[in-house]
Each structure stands twice: as structure tokens, then as C-alpha cells.
Amino acid sequence: MKHLLYICVLFVLAVCAPAQADSLPEPQKGQLYPDMELIDQTGHRFKLSDLKGKIIVVEPVGMNCPASQAFSGAHDVGSYQNNAVQNDLQSVPKLIPEYAQGMPFPNREVVFVQILFYDMNLGQAQPEDARKWAEHFKLEKAKNEIVAVPAEDMRSTTTYKQIPGLQLIDQNFVLRSDSSGHHPKDNMYDTLIPMIPKLVR
Secondary structure, eight states, rough: OHHHHHHHHHHHHHHOOOOOOSSSSOOOOSSSSSOOEEETSOOOOOEEGGGBBEEEEEEEEETTTTHHHHHOOOOHHOOOOGOOOTTTTTOHHHHHHHHHHTTSSBBBBBEEEEEEOOOOOOSOOOOHHHHHHHHHHHGGGTTTTEEEESSSOSSSHHHHOOSOOOOOEOSSEEEEEOOOSSSOSSOOOIIHHHHHHHHHH
16 A cells, blocks of 8 residues: 555656646545536446445546556556556456455446546546546446546546545445545555445445
8 A cells, every 4th residue: 555655646746736726625534425527438427426325436547647557457458558557456346356355346236436537648538538448448337337537627636636546435425435645544455445345235
């Protein structure tokens, strides 16, 4: 986890200057997750809160972040656009079964949502980026793997501080665990992922 923090703090501080004032509140544990309108890899518009009733694993993504590439599956299918990949991280679809008491993934009760806030050049990620990213990493909606971009530009201090890492939202759309960003509140391996099967009804 320390390697994850150090590598992507450098990534964020070096290249992710916020583009605008914060348009999204910072997620707070124990509170409703900030809702947003998204466009997924198939071009479908939806609100994140439309997934209420499911366990949602959110990954805020900077497309050229080495950790984001690893979480997506770069060690299995190769990096996207030959980007650097963090060596000590597996893909989220592999991490869940390993650290969630053997719970299988895909799982009908759990949705993995990658939100692409930054494209490969630190610009606003577009729907075409979501389509290509999902295609490259073989992430499929049918397997509850959603790759999406915000419908409006949300590059800001709040969003770049959430990269890299994971956030866990329960069926009531409440943030239950947060292992994202510069100073993760929870350990991904010991707290966040092991909590997933406990939240499944």
C-alpha cells in the first residue's frame, strides 16, 4: 500500500493540477456518497445513485496513473497506450476474490465502477475514452464492470486527491470504507475489500 501511495502521489502532484473549482463534494465515510451523472462504456447515461441497492466498489481513475492501469488489469492484458504500470498491484476483479474471503467476482450483488476523471493527457476524459479503456482491459457491463466518465468536467482538487485507490459504497449509497488518495483512511487489503462480503445481504 505504501508503494501505491508514493508512486501516485508523485503522479498527482506532478501532473494533475486542478482544472476548475470543486464541483463535487469530498466523499465522507458514514455519509451518502456524492452523486454524479456518468456516461458508461456503451454510451449509456446514468446516475451513480441508480446503482443503489448494490454494493458499489468505486475506483477514481487517472488514465495514466500506474496504479490505475494495474487495478484495471494491465498485468494481464498489457498496459493502455504503453503506460507505466505499478508492479505490486493486481486487478480489482482479482483482488476481490483474494481478499474478500473467497467471494467470487463477478457477483450480482457487487458492481465495480471505474470513474475516469482524467484522460491520458490529463484532460477531461470523454465517452470514447471509457469505451476504449473498457475494450482494452476487457471490462464488461454484463459482469458488473462499469467504466464511465462524468457527464461534466470534474477535474478538481477533490477528484485528483482521490487517485489512486478504492471506495466502498453500501446498498443505501453510504460510503462505508475509503482507501483512496494521498492519505487513505482505510487499508484496502485489511479493511475495504474484506468488508464487501459482510455487506452482501
